[in-house]
Amino acid sequence: MPAAVELIAWARRTGLLVVHTKECHRPDLSDCPNAKLLRGKPSLRIGDPGPMGRILIDGEPGADFVPELAPQIGDVVIAKPGKGAFYNTPLEDALRTRNIDRLIFGGVTTEVCVQTSMREANDRGYECLLIEEATGSYYPEFKAQTLAMIRAQGGIVGWTASLASLAG
Amino acid sequence: MPAAVELIAWARRTGLLVVHTKECHRPDLSDCPNAKLLRGKPSLRIGDPGPMGRILIDGEPGADFVPELAPQIGDVVIAKPGKGAFYNTPLEDALRTRNIDRLIFGGVTTEVCVQTSMREANDRGYECLLIEEATGSYYPEFKAQTLAMIRAQGGIVGWTASLASLAG
Numbered sequence: 029m030p031a032a033v034e035l036i037a038w039a040r041r042t043g044l045l046v047v048h049t050k051e052c053h054r055p056d057l058s059d060c061p062n063a064k065l066l067r068g069k070p071s072l073r074i075g076d077p078g079p080m081g082r083i084l085i086d087g088e089p090g091a092d093f094v095p096e097l098a099p100q101i102g103d104v105v106i107a108k109p110g111k112g113a114f115y116n117t118p119l120e121d122a123l124r125t126r127n128i129d130r131l132i133f134g135g136v137t138t139e140v141c142v143q144t145s146m147r148e149a150n151d152r153g154y155e156c157l158l159i160e161e162a163t164g165s166y167y168p169e170f171k172a173q174t175l176a177m178i179r180a181q182g183g184i185v186g187w188t189a190s191l192a193s194l195a196g
Numbered sequence: 197m198p199a200a201v202e203l204i205a206w207a208r209r210t211g212l213l214v215v216h217t218k219e220c221h222r223p224d225l226s227d228c229p230n231a232k233l234l235r236g237k238p239s240l241r242i243g244d245p246g247p248m249g250r251i252l253i254d255g256e257p258g259a260d261f262v263p264e265l266a267p268q269i270g271d272v273v274i275a276k277p278g279k280g281a282f283y284n285t286p287l288e289d290a291l292r293t294r295n296i297d298r299l300i301f302g303g304v305t306t307e308v309c310v311q312t313s314m315r316e317a318n319d320r321g322y323e324c325l326l327i328e329e330a331t332g333s334y335y336p337e338f339k340a341q342t343l344a345m346i347r348a349q350g351g352i353v354g355w356t357a358s359l360a361s362l363a364g
């Protein structure tokens with residue numbers, strides 16, 4: 029996470045748009061597919077009450093950002109119902125409106141939300157760069173493998189780079 | 197490929213809809229993002245003439261299916277401009293119209309088009325199963341890693357199974 033904080037600070041200094049994404053659902057669950065709802069433990073499903081509010085529901089403390097990475101005025105915040113940040117969200121509109129066609133990625137989890145979003149972005153024609161120290165996974169081997177898959181075949185999904193190389 | 201042939205034969209016997217996907221672009225390249233067009237070797241890009249017709253262009257022999265896996269009447273054929281089979285294609289409409297909510301995947305390449313399409317499908321609420329022998333990659337380790345990522349965290353993207361277990 030320190031690297032993600034540093035990446036965002038660098039982006040702000042550089043004058044880039046900062047976009048935050050969070051996976052969550054509307055309180056009425058109308059954007060949560062049955063398949064997803066039923067995949068959880070029967071005792072603790074999306075929308076159920078948890079220690080930090082209703083689980084994976086937009087607006088609840090548990091679905092919000094950690095304070096160190098909280099959005100600031102001028103940032104874009106995308107609530108997304110899936111792993112990908114593009115499907116069923118206003119992200120593509122937000123980027124097209126600003127004529128943005130190059131994206132720098134960080135965040136968790138590398139092989140799930142980050143990878144899915146990069147693949148969506150790549151299909152939509154964005155040039156994508158993932159910052160290696162600024163992304164993480166529960167499974168370190170999945171992170172390493174995902175970075176390799178992204179770069180394979182001449183950048184079939186995009187590129188990866190170290191935070192140091194960005195700032196340099 | 198023999199396993200993919202067997203999988204499709206099993207699906208036909210079982211009365212399931214068979215959907216074929218092919219990555220290709222319109223002859224005028226209007227659905228090919230610049231980022232994708234420019235990523236190829238300058239000497240051989242999408243739309244350039246090749247030994248099997250214009251490269252990655254819909255309708256050209258090189259972008260068609262191998263004879264063993266050719267579509268039959270009643271199948272659905274999806275031409276897709278990206279790695280994912282859902283983005284900018286009529287696939288979701290084709291499935292919703294038929295009330296299909298469970299998908300069985302095979303094909304190439306495991307960690308690129310197959311994985312991207314499964315992730316898109318999962319976000320859209322489809323239950324997804326990938327048949328292990330019926331998918332392949334240039335990189336066997338990427339295939340194995342992708343199968344593991346799909347099944348992780350209780351089927352976060354879906355499930356994988358052997359062809360034998362399907363037919364059993």
